[in-house]
Amino acid sequence: MDEVIEKLKKVEGITSKTAEKILIDIIESKEKLNIIKDVLKTIDENFDNCPICNFYTINKKCSFCDNETRNKDQICVVTSKKEANKILKSDFRGMVHVLNGEINLNKNISPELIQLPKLFARISKDMEIILATNLTFNGEVTANYIINVIKENCKKISRLARGIPFGGSLDYIDEETLINAIENRRIIKK
Template identity: 65%
Template sequence: MDDLLDKLKEIDGITNKIGEKFLINLIENLDKFNLLNEILQELKENYKNCEICNFYKMNNTCVFCDNNKRDQNLVCVLTSKREARKLLNSEYRGIVHILRGEINLNKNISPDTIQIDKLFARINKDTEVLLATNLTFNGEVTANYIISVIKDKCKKITRLARGIPFGGSLDYIDEETLINAIENRKIIKK
């Protein structure tokens, strides 16, 4: 069992506890093997990584790159496919570019490691780049690096607004978040 757990933990997101729960569930419900096989076969046959944006293609079609209804001049830069899926379910109508992580010099993750050059190749004078990297130190380093390289190569660079989340209370908001919320306030009436 420990060997199987170690192999499962090689998959991102599977912890010891989740892996153990998964394996025990399969042992107790042997009929779920067929379901698992179906899922794995479907993934193997119909899904692959999009060479352009790093999202995934289903049946050789990327919902971002191959959709001519999307604004090809608005590129949202994200760090993961999960974030892109969330964006897909929103009202965002541009395309995406998914970095494979963020720059982290302490872990030897450089711009080359996260395939940032593929992003630069997609940008031209008509492009607006919407930076949606995480609001962490590494996310800011990544965003600042991108800005430094593309500032003269695109029409506009924007960043997701920062501030108080819906349902948030001022009592629990840190000072930096409050300052960002004030700086990024929306005009209701002029």
């Protein structure tokens, strides 16, 4: 059992306790085992990585790259497929590029290891690049690196607005977030 639990823990989000619960649940129910087998077969046969944007494809179709209604002159750069999925579910009508990580010099993760060359190959003079990297040290390093490389090769570079989240209270907001919220405020009446 320990060997199976260790293998299950390699899936992001599955802890030792969760892996043990899953294992016991599947052992106790052949029906659930068959459901898991069916799901894994579906994933194996129908899902893959998009060779252009690094999002996933279903039956060789990417929800971004193979959708003719999307604005090809806007690329939103994100660090993970999970974030790209959030972009897909939003009202954003442009394209996406998934980096599959961030530059991290401490872990020897260089620009070449996170799909940046693929991004740079997609950029043209008519495009807007929207940087949606995380607001962390590595996210900022990644965004700044991208800006320095592409600033002469595209029409516009923008960054997602930063500030107070919906439902947030000023009492619990750190100083940096408050400053960003003030600087990125939206004008209601001019």
